[in-house]
Amino acid sequence: MQQVRSVITEFKGTHYDFGRSQAEWLKTTLMMENRAKEWRKRRPRFDINIDETMHAFMKYAPGIWEELIGLQDGLHMDMTQVLLNFGHYRVYAKPSGCSVFTTEDYMVRNYDYHPATYDGRFTFYKPSDIGYATMAPVSRITGRMDGVNEHGLVMGYNFMHRKAPGDGFVCYMIGRMVLEYCKNVDDAVAFLKEIPHRSSFSYILLDPSGITKIVEATPRDKTVRNHHYCTNHFEVLTHENRRVLDDSHMRMHHLKQLNGQMDAAHAFQLMNQHDGGIFSDKYSSWSGTIHTSCYHPKKLTCDITLGAGSKPVQLSLRDWLDGKPLPQYEITGQIDTHLTFASE
Numbered sequence: 001m002q003q004v005r006s007v008i009t010e011f012k013g014t015h016y017d018f019g020r021s022q023a024e025w026l027k028t029t030l031m032m033e034n035r036a037k038e039w040r041k042r043r044p045r046f047d048i049n050i051d052e053t054m055h056a057f058m059k060y061a062p063g064i065w066e067e068l069i070g071l072q073d074g075l076h077m078d079m080t081q082v083l084l085n086f087g088h089y090r091v092y093a094k095p096s097g098c099s100v101f102t103t104e105d106y107m108v109r110n111y112d113y114h115p116a117t118y119d120g121r122f123t124f125y126k127p128s129d130i131g132y133a134t135m136a137p138v139s140r141i142t143g144r145m146d147g148v149n150e151h152g153l154v155m156g157y158n159f160m161h162r163k164a165p166g167d168g169f170v171c172y173m174i175g176r177m178v179l180e181y182c183k184n185v186d187d188a189v190a191f192l193k194e195i196p197h198r199s200s201f202s203y204i205l206l207d208p209s210g211i212t213k214i215v216e217a218t219p220r221d222k223t224v225r226n227h228h229y230c231t232n233h234f235e236v237l238t239h240e241n242r243r244v245l246d247d248s249h250m251r252m253h254h255l256k257q258l259n260g261q262m263d264a265a266h267a268f269q270l271m272n273q274h275d276g277g278i279f280s281d282k283y284s285s286w287s288g289t290i291h292t293s294c295y296h297p298k299k300l301t302c303d304i305t306l307g308a309g310s311k312p313v314q315l316s317l318r319d320w321l322d323g324k325p326l327p328q329y330e331i332t333g334q335i336d337t338h339l340t341f342a343s344e
Helices: 015-026 031-041 050-060 062-075 079-087 171-181 185-194 246-255 264-272 317-321
Strands: 002-013 099-102 107-113 121-127 134-139 146-149 154-161 200-206 212-217 222-225 287-296 301-307 313-316 330-335
Touching: 002 015, 002 301, 015 062, 015 121, 031 079, 050 062, 050 079, 062 079, 062 171, 099 154, 099 200, 099 246, 099 264, 107 146, 107 154, 107 200, 107 264, 121 317, 134 171, 134 317, 146 171, 146 287, 154 171, 171 185, 171 200, 185 200, 185 212, 185 222, 264 287, 264 301, 287 330, 301 317, 313 317
Parallel strands: 002 121, 301 330
Antiparallel strands: 002 330, 099 107, 107 287, 121 134, 134 146, 146 154, 154 200, 200 212, 212 222, 287 301, 301 313
16 A cells, blocks of 8 residues: 555646746656657557648647747757657557546546656646636546536547557547537537547546436447446447456446436435445556546536545635645545555
């Protein structure tokens, strides 16, 4: 068991300046050194094409391309290395878990993955050039794993499989784009149908209308369904599923014990406790629960904790946009593993 923490950061300004700011933060951490070690151990199974990647960003998320240039200038790094580490286009994904439950008023989610991939940052960002303000946990500096934007659009994603990858963006960059460029569920569905996907994931969407839509997306096909539960198997594109889905079906069984009348605090507790059948300690297998988060689209708030059993931190995007100071600058918790976060 070890103590872990995630730093809460804030930034208002252009994407380029945001990139420069993140570059300065990276220089104070072991993040790039740890990334270099990972690339030596795990040869990339993809190619970096600068022109192709630039054109894709300019079509779907031009502001984030400016952020990448800011990172390049701040780190004095060639663009190939920038795209390798921060571009998240044509990137190979490891297996993972994750469980999501929604009602009309909230989305509660367990993010399950490997601690060495976890940045340990939760960021409030308001772009002054293009895009909506967001608050979200950070993935690989430029990506987001779940979150909410200023219009109350909430997004989370769940891994499905890694077979037959295609040319396209990976989940955490797609998640960032959805939050920053889509106003509501309908916008997000249209965006997810259009953008090229590297791997196969389900994207769970909720907005203040109270309607949840789940987009099942692969490099080959996309479909949309209305549902309140999601783990790690497709319900429509079943031909795309992995062969071994026992753990995913087990967590789905326990998720179905939750219901639409359950208040958010109770649902959060059930997702975040060891004996609920949903929380996972399988960190070395790339599927341990790192954070539990609960987003309220009508209130623009988030409750989040690291590991199991800690009191959640309550954060408000609306308060921050209204100029109120952040209530704290750190999220702490405990996870039952010796594995450390990427920045440590």
